[in-house]
Amino acid sequence: MNQYDAIVIGSGMGGLVTATQLAAKGIKVLVLERYIIPGGSAGYFEREGYRFDVGASMIFGFGEEGTTNLLTRALDAVNVKMETIPDPVQIHYHLPNKLDLRVHKDYEKFLQELYNYFPEEKDGIKKFYDECWQVFNYLNSMELLSLEEIRYLIRVFFQHPLSCLGLVKYLPLNVGDIARKYIKNPELLKFIDMECYCWSVVPADLTPMINAGMVFSDRHYGGINYPKGGVGKIAETLAEGLEKLGGEIQYGARVTEIIIKNYVAVGVRLSNGTEYYADRIISNATRWDTFDKLIDNDHKPKTEKKWQKNYKQSPSFLSLHMGVDAQVLAHQPDCHHIILENWDDLEAEQGTIFVSIPTLLDPSLAPEGNHIIHTFTPSSIEYWKSLPPETYERKKEEAAGRLIERLEAIFPGLEAGLDYMEIGTPRTHRRFLNRMNGTYGPIPAHRLHGLLSMPFNRTAIKNLYCVGDSTFPGQGLNAVAFSGFSCAHRVAVDLGY
Numbered sequence: 001m002n003q004y005d006a007i008v009i010g011s012g013m014g015g016l017v018t019a020t021q022l023a024a025k026g027i028k029v030l031v032l033e034r035y036i037i038p039g040g041s042a043g044y045f046e047r048e049g050y051r052f053d054v055g056a057s058m059i060f061g062f063g064e065e066g067t068t069n070l071l072t073r074a075l076d077a078v079n080v081k082m083e084t085i086p087d088p089v090q091i092h093y094h095l096p097n098k099l100d101l102r103v104h105k106d107y108e109k110f111l112q113e114l115y116n117y118f119p120e121e122k123d124g125i126k127k128f129y130d131e132c133w134q135v136f137n138y139l140n141s142m143e144l145l146s147l148e149e150i151r152y153l154i155r156v157f158f159q160h161p162l163s164c165l166g167l168v169k170y171l172p173l174n175v176g177d178i179a180r181k182y183i184k185n186p187e188l189l190k191f192i193d194m195e196c197y198c199w200s201v202v203p204a205d206l207t208p209m210i211n212a213g214m215v216f217s218d219r220h221y222g223g224i225n226y227p228k229g230g231v232g233k234i235a236e237t238l239a240e241g242l243e244k245l246g247g248e249i250q251y252g253a254r255v256t257e258i259i260i261k262n263y264v265a266v267g268v269r270l271s272n273g274t275e276y277y278a279d280r281i282i283s284n285a286t287r288w289d290t291f292d293k294l295i296d297n298d299h300k301p302k303t304e305k306k307w308q309k310n311y312k313q314s315p316s317f318l319s320l321h322m323g324v325d326a327q328v329l330a331h332q333p334d335c336h337h338i339i340l341e342n343w344d345d346l347e348a349e350q351g352t353i354f355v356s357i358p359t360l361l362d363p364s365l366a367p368e369g370n371h372i373i374h375t376f377t378p379s380s381i382e383y384w385k386s387l388p389p390e391t392y393e394r395k396k397e398e399a400a401g402r403l404i405e406r407l408e409a410i411f412p413g414l415e416a417g418l419d420y421m422e423i424g425t426p427r428t429h430r431r432f433l434n435r436m437n438g439t440y441g442p443i444p445a446h447r448l449h450g451l452l453s454m455p456f457n458r459t460a461i462k463n464l465y466c467v468g469d470s471t472f473p474g475q476g477l478n479a480v481a482f483s484g485f486s487c488a489h490r491v492a493v494d495l496g497y
């Protein structure tokens with residue numbers, strides 16, 4: 001009864017894509033999720049008629065064409081479909097020195113906005129973004145599977161030799177190196193830093209070029225598409241597809257230990273003492289949670305200690321989930337905004353502000369006449385640690401007040417139009433997303449060579465794999481879907497499928 005081919009710890013997008021891919025191949029798979037619903041950072045919660053996305057809301061990978069549309073592909077693989085709503089503008093930036101511009105789905109229209117601000121850099125701007133397209137076109141020409149599987153590598157090399165050689169060239173590069181080749185204006189370079197920071201949470205010098213190629217081009221290719229019914233629907237639909245194919249998923253199932261016998265992962269133990277066994281164990285928890293909490297220190301591989309020297313935990317977020325009167329948004333038609341008043345605060349605690357207003361695309365997520373504003377800003381657990389309950393509550397209210405005051409510049413009347421508000425801190429992210437210190441994921445601890453040091457899915461412990469944002473190629477729903485495809489591919493081959 002308790003024996004499976006594969007067990008997946010966690011039902012984040014990385015875990016679910018792995019599990020559905022395995023189930024689609026006929027592999028007997030069990031997913032164990034600590035929380036009450038699937039999705040992890042791509043989950044949702046409901047309050048007073050509002051359906052809030054907990055995290056992700058700017059969704060890549062939902063296009064119809066090419067090979068990089070991995071969310072579309074993951075759903076197709078288990079014969080389920082979702083309706084999506086195209087977003088004509090990826091981000092509306094509100095930056096220092098009145099730099100106010102939109103990233104339109106239409107590539108030329110976006111470039112034109114940048115040319116208007118930096119006419120002397122027209123040539124450099126075009127060359128920089130065109131080089132990002134080059135990376136995207138390489139990726140988008142081939143099937144994306146496990147780079148740890150030699151037969152796949154040989155096949156894909158013979159099918160697409162130029163794309164493979166191109167990607168090998170870009171793998172060790174960071175965005176800053178390419179941007180400075182073409183662009184001199186310091187303010188424009190700051191803008192490129194922000195273009196990276198808003199999804200990699202590090203500036204261009206630390207952001208791998210492969211990821212930038214994906215993000216900076218897919219937004220104009222497949223575009224940004226919002227799932228009807230909210231982001232949580234993606235995980236729910238995948239979980240439904242998994243069960244239809246005979247896969248199992250248990251909620252409220254907290255894994256407390258990965259059982260290791262003779263240095264081989266053989267099973268897991270839950271907090272209630274139940275044990276499940278499988279030929280392959282896959283952890284969708286972060287690497288810190290996996291190797292520092294689920295495995296005893298004697299079995300912690302040296303490779304993980306080295307990884308932790310190269311990568312540190314990014315900060316978490318202070319989040320406000322607000323329900324507001326529709327009047328507040330009367331003059332702001334765009335769904336996603338990034339706000340920063342002073343370039344020096346780009347990476348500061350509670351510096352850059354992210355805003356998402358999904359009800360502009362799907363009004364069904366809020367009561368009639370109201371909208372959702374989800375805003376968040378990077379914040380570290382240190383800022384919220386060891387506070388007595390009253391001080392913690394006061395600090396939350398003060399931080400929320402400061403954030404709303406800053407947002408009033410873009411959304412006048414916000415405070416007066418508030419109908420509902422929930423404040424989340426890094427402690428909330430830690431508790432509900434089950435991520436150490438609530439971290440958004442790994443970021444380079446020092447300047448690294450692009451994605452070269454990011455591990456794939458196998459680990460130094462036999463039959464134990466990792467999937468999700470602490471594996472290649474990193475954070476973001478489409479990125480962890482990539483990790484899920486490659487993990488399932490590697491596991492299936494190892495199981496003889």
Ligand SMILES: Cc1cc2nc3c(=O)[nH]c(=O)nc-3n(C[C@H](O)[C@H](O)[C@H](O)COP(=O)(O)OP(=O)(O)OC[C@H]3O[C@@H](n4cnc5c(N)ncnc54)[C@H](O)[C@@H]3O)c2cc1C
Nearest residue numbers: 010012013014034040041055056057058255468469476477
């Ligand atoms: C505020 C915020 C905004 C974001 N915005 C975007 C965006 O706009 N676009 C985008 O593409 N990405 C965005 N992201 C990033 C994206 O959401 C994540 O990179 C991605 O969802 C991570 O997926 P994952 O599968 O790696 O892990 P997770 O989503 O963390 O899932 C891991 C799962 O494992 C479970 N788990 C952990 N430990 C155990 C255990 N011991 N036992 C059982 N279950 C366990 C957890 O409960 C969780 O469900 C955002 C993230 C945040 C936090």
